[in-house]
Amino acid sequence: MVKVNLWSGLRRFAADQTVVPVEARTVREMLDALTAAHPALLPFIKAGVSVSVNGQIVTDLNAPVAPEDEVYLIQRIKGG
Amino acid sequence: MPKDDLKTGYRIVGTRPDRPDGLDKVTGRARYGADISAPGMLHAAVVRSPHAHARIIRIDASKALVLDGVKAVITRADFPTGLTGEDWNLQENTIAGDVALYDGHAVAAVAATSKLLAQDAARLIEVVYEVLPHVIDVDAAMQPDAPVIRAGTADHSVPEGMHPNVVKYIDFGHGDLEAGFAAADLVRAQTYKTEATHQGYIEPHACLGQMGADGKGEMWVCTQGQWYIRRMCSAVLGTDASQLRVTPSEIGGGFGGKTTIFMEPLALALSRKAGGRPVKLVMSRAEVLRATGPTASASMDVKLGMKADGTLTAAQVNFRMQGGAFIGSSPVGEALSCALACYTIPAVHHEGYEVLANRPKAAAYRAPGSPMAAFAVESLLDEMCRELGLDPLAVRLKNAAREGAKASYGPTYNRIGLVETLEATMAHANLKVPLGPNQGRGVASGFWFNHGGETSVSLAIGEDGTVTVSVGTPDIGGSRASLGMMTAETLGIPYEAVRVNIVETGALGVNEPTHGSRATFASGLAAVEAAKQAIKTMCARAAAEWGIDADAVEWIDGAAAPAGPNAGKFPPMSIAEIGAKMGSTGGPISGHHEVTAGGFGASFGAHVVDVEVDPETGRTTVLRYLVVQDAGRAIHPAYVEGQYHGGAVQGIGWALNEEYVYGADGRLQNTVFLDYRIPVASDLPMIDTVIVEVPNPGHPYGVRGVGETGITPPLPALANAIAAATGARLRSLPMSPPKVLAAIKAKANGQG
Numbered sequence: 166m167v168k169v170n171l172w173s174g175l176r177r178f179a180a181d182q183t184v185v186p187v188e189a190r191t192v193r194e195m196l197d198a199l200t201a202a203h204p205a206l207l208p209f210i211k212a213g214v215s216v217s218v219n220g221q222i223v224t225d226l227n228a229p230v231a232p233e234d235e236v237y238l239i240q241r242i243k244g245g
Numbered sequence: 246m247p248k249d250d251l252k253t254g255y256r257i258v259g260t261r262p263d264r265p266d267g268l269d270k271v272t273g274r275a276r277y278g279a280d281i282s283a284p285g286m287l288h289a290a291v292v293r294s295p296h297a298h299a300r301i302i303r304i305d306a307s308k309a310l311v312l313d314g315v316k317a318v319i320t321r322a323d324f325p326t327g328l329t330g331e332d333w334n335l336q337e338n339t340i341a342g343d344v345a346l347y348d349g350h351a352v353a354a355v356a357a358t359s360k361l362l363a364q365d366a367a368r369l370i371e372v373v374y375e376v377l378p379h380v381i382d383v384d385a386a387m388q389p390d391a392p393v394i395r396a397g398t399a400d401h402s403v404p405e406g407m408h409p410n411v412v413k414y415i416d417f418g419h420g421d422l423e424a425g426f427a428a429a430d431l432v433r434a435q436t437y438k439t440e441a442t443h444q445g446y447i448e449p450h451a452c453l454g455q456m457g458a459d460g461k462g463e464m465w466v467c468t469q470g471q472w473y474i475r476r477m478c479s480a481v482l483g484t485d486a487s488q489l490r491v492t493p494s495e496i497g498g499g500f501g502g503k504t505t506i507f508m509e510p511l512a513l514a515l516s517r518k519a520g521g522r523p524v525k526l527v528m529s530r531a532e533v534l535r536a537t538g539p540t541a542s543a544s545m546d547v548k549l550g551m552k553a554d555g556t557l558t559a560a561q562v563n564f565r566m567q568g569g570a571f572i573g574s575s576p577v578g579e580a581l582s583c584a585l586a587c588y589t590i591p592a593v594h595h596e597g598y599e600v601l602a603n604r605p606k607a608a609a610y611r612a613p614g615s616p617m618a619a620f621a622v623e624s625l626l627d628e629m630c631r632e633l634g635l636d637p638l639a640v641r642l643k644n645a646a647r648e649g650a651k652a653s654y655g656p657t658y659n660r661i662g663l664v665e666t667l668e669a670t671m672a673h674a675n676l677k678v679p680l681g682p683n684q685g686r687g688v689a690s691g692f693w694f695n696h697g698g699e700t701s702v703s704l705a706i707g708e709d710g711t712v713t714v715s716v717g718t719p720d721i722g723g724s725r726a727s728l729g730m731m732t733a734e735t736l737g738i739p740y741e742a743v744r745v746n747i748v749e750t751g752a753l754g755v756n757e758p759t760h761g762s763r764a765t766f767a768s769g770l771a772a773v774e775a776a777k778q779a780i781k782t783m784c785a786r787a788a789a790e791w792g793i794d795a796d797a798v799e800w801i802d803g804a805a806a807p808a809g810p811n812a813g814k815f816p817p818m819s820i821a822e823i824g825a826k827m828g829s830t831g832g833p834i835s836g837h838h839e840v841t842a843g844g845f846g847a848s849f850g851a852h853v854v855d856v857e858v859d860p861e862t863g864r865t866t867v868l869r870y871l872v873v874q875d876a877g878r879a880i881h882p883a884y885v886e887g888q889y890h891g892g893a894v895q896g897i898g899w900a901l902n903e904e905y906v907y908g909a910d911g912r913l914q915n916t917v918f919l920d921y922r923i924p925v926a927s928d929l930p931m932i933d934t935v936i937v938e939v940p941n942p943g944h945p946y947g948v949r950g951v952g953e954t955g956i957t958p959p960l961p962a963l964a965n966a967i968a969a970a971t972g973a974r975l976r977s978l979p980m981s982p983p984k985v986l987a988a989i990k991a992k993a994n995g996q997g
Contacts, residue, residue, distance in 0.1 A: 170655060172415070172416065172417035172655070173416050173417045173418055174402060174414065174415055174416030174417060178401075205401075208400065208401045209401065209402070212400065217655065217656040219656075219657070219659075220652075220656045220657045220658060220659040221659065221843055221844060221943070222694075222697075222843060222845070223843055224697070224698070224841045224843060225841060225843070228843075235656060235657055237655040237656045239417075239582065239654055239655055239656070240415060240417075240578035240579070240581070240582055240654075241578070242578070242579055242582065242694050242696070242761070243576065243579065243609050243613055243760070243761070244501070244609060244612075244613065244693075244694070244695070244696045244760040244761020244762060244763065244953065245444075245500055245501025245502075245504070245609040245610050245611040245612060245613050245760055245761070245952075245953055
């Protein structure tokens with residue numbers, strides 16, 4: 166299971182969990198599994214989040230994720 | 246000062262060749278947005294709301310349309326309906342629908358055969374308004390009695406019961422906050438405010454747009470992102486993106502403010518209505534200040550817990566930011582994520598609110614959100630260090646974020662260079678300069694994420710062996726030089742043999758704008774990969790001529806050569822020789838690379854400023870200034886130093902002078918540079934810089950990106966220096982002379 170860390174504001178949309186375990190091999194599968202388990206997260210995912218895997222922001226939905234990876238959803242960052 | 250064992254000893258990387266755009270700019274040859282003209286061109290003028298919030302009852306253009314030479318007038322009725330989300334925001338900001346949402350909001354536009362005629366015609370367009378109550382201040386906009394700007398705008402994140410102007414809520418953190426504060430020897434909390442400031446680019450927005458009734462169009466425009474212009478204009482106009490060709494001009498500053506659209510669709514819509522004649526639209530400075538993106542204004546609460554030895558035990562921030570009348574425009578999420586990023590603190594909690602106000606739609610501004618956050622956090626940290634009698638730099642080093650530590654925003658840091666940056670700062674001679682009466686020294690740290698993003702680069706070998714690189718990231722800070730240098734380094738040819746062009750939207754795949762300090766990082770990464778691809782082809786051409794296997798050829802110093810004695814004995818074949826005969830050896834040789842670049846590395850900085858405050862007037866003079874920042878690798882150190890200078894200067898302006906001043910009527914009072922005063926050379930000392938190099942392992946040359954971090958520490962560094970000089974702590978920006986004087990007097994009266 167990949168353990169996905171949510172920012173705490175999302176907790177109330179994910180059954181009060183800040184770490185949600187999901188079965189996933191890629192970032193896409195991870196996001197799909199998250200929203201399948203907790204449909205209330207969908208507006209936030211659709212609005213845009215950044216996915217951090219082992220400290221790197223990953224933009225490729227096909228990028229692999231593994232159970233030992235550190236995975237965080239964080240606010241989408243815009244630069245100047 | 247490279248800090249690891251990534252390859253050093255480059256021929257070109259790290260040197261300081263002449264600027265590729267220098268001669269064009271100093272001789273006036275560079276073509277900016279307003280320099281582009283076309284046969285049959287019309288000129289546009291825009292009618293703007295004089296009210297902060299008003300219902301548009303009627304627009305009557307009949308008097309304008311009868312003028313000889315007026316070719317088109319447009320209102321919102323000339324744009325498609327049914328847009329949603331950010332597309333709707335962009336359209337609404339381009340031209341108001343039923344309601345003007347801020348002073349300066351466009352409500353109509355006119356195209357005529359001369360600029361003067363267009364301006365006269367604009368004055369003849371009659372707009373009848375019903376003035377509505379307005380709100381400017383972010384805290385006032387959250388109050389129960391605040392006028393509702395647009396009901397139903399809030400997204401899912403906002404808890405029930407908030408005012409409808411609160412449109413986003415963010416909440417994150419980790420650790421036991423209560424235990425963290427309980428473990429502290431000193432807990433302090435304060436509130437800080439910053440006013441909106443403008444990016445202050447010298448070149449106003451300007452474009453030339455042409456569009457036929459068939460939806461095919463062209464645009465020449467000063468922008469940080471031609472593909473963003475294409476996508477956003479097409480969305481607003483209801484046309485297909487691929488039918489619009491956008492060519493970026495030379496750019497006279499952007500700083501994030503030119504990553505979006507403001508008036509560009511107006512030129513295209515006017516052209517479409519005027520039978521396809523090209524339409525030039527150039528903003529005045531007043532239009533730039535009233536109607537293009539400043540950054541947000543902010544109101545921020547910070548609470549910190551610290552042990553007697555300076556160890557931070559807990560931190561709590563609550564930020565409110567307004568980014569105008571449109572959701573998603575404030576950088577409150579970025580501000581929260583940056584607020585505590587310099588430190589490893591066991592318990593942190595961040596809370597933020599985005600709030601609508603009757604102000605222009607905020608745009609990105611250099612490290613969006615981070616300077617305000619730093620002002621609040623770094624100011625309070627400084628206050629607590631002074632209260633405990635601790636060295637503020639030593640405390641920053643003690644708590645500094647390091648590789649392997651959990652970032653305040655969640656993930657674990659990879660290789661970062663804050664410790665090295667602080668150590669270099671503490672070793673600098675500026676810290677040993679004695680200070681005189683009314684003088685004070687302030688320090689602060691700063692952070693920015695940096696970014697990678699969608700990137701497409703092509704490279705072509707010329708018939709003489711010189712090289713053209715086509716990139717999609719407009720050059721706002723020296724990226725033509727850095728990209729040319731990395732390309733030349735990779736190819737083993739002179740820097741002068743490479744030309745880097747910023748190309749139009751038809752020439753490459755989609756590129757994100759130059760934002761997030763990404764141009765040298767991401768376009769550089771792609772240019773290096775494109776060069777490697779071309780090298781592979783050139784090696785294959787040489788191998789074919791020599792009759793040996795391509796794997797038996799290597800690329801050394803700009804030439805193909807047999808790889809070892811077993812490959813055969815052939816003299817190296819230079820890039821010029823290969824280029825000269827490529828037409829008869831298989832055709833043109835090029836390289837191409839496209840990627841959504843990951844692997845970017847955060848950049849940390851530390852600033853030290855000495856000021857003198859005149860106790861009679863409250864005027865602050867900056868005596869000396871030091872910027873120390875991790876560049877990863879400085880490809881062209883002079884440009885990196887330029888970015889450090891520029892960040893410091895914009896930060897000094899933000900700290901001391903710049904602010905949007907609104908009247909009680911909600912109109913912007915200071916719409917020219919005489920009244921909105923950015924720093925000029927005579928306001929500034931020479932700025933010292935130290936480039937720290939902790940290479941980013943995610944880039945072939947170690948680049949991190951340097952454009953944004955430098956604006957983050959100046960706001961608190963100045964506040965801390967003024968506090969040291971006067972004993973008066975200012976918690977509201979700008980620290981203009983009247984405010985500093987009032988704070989000094991309050992302190993003298995025992996109120997500070």
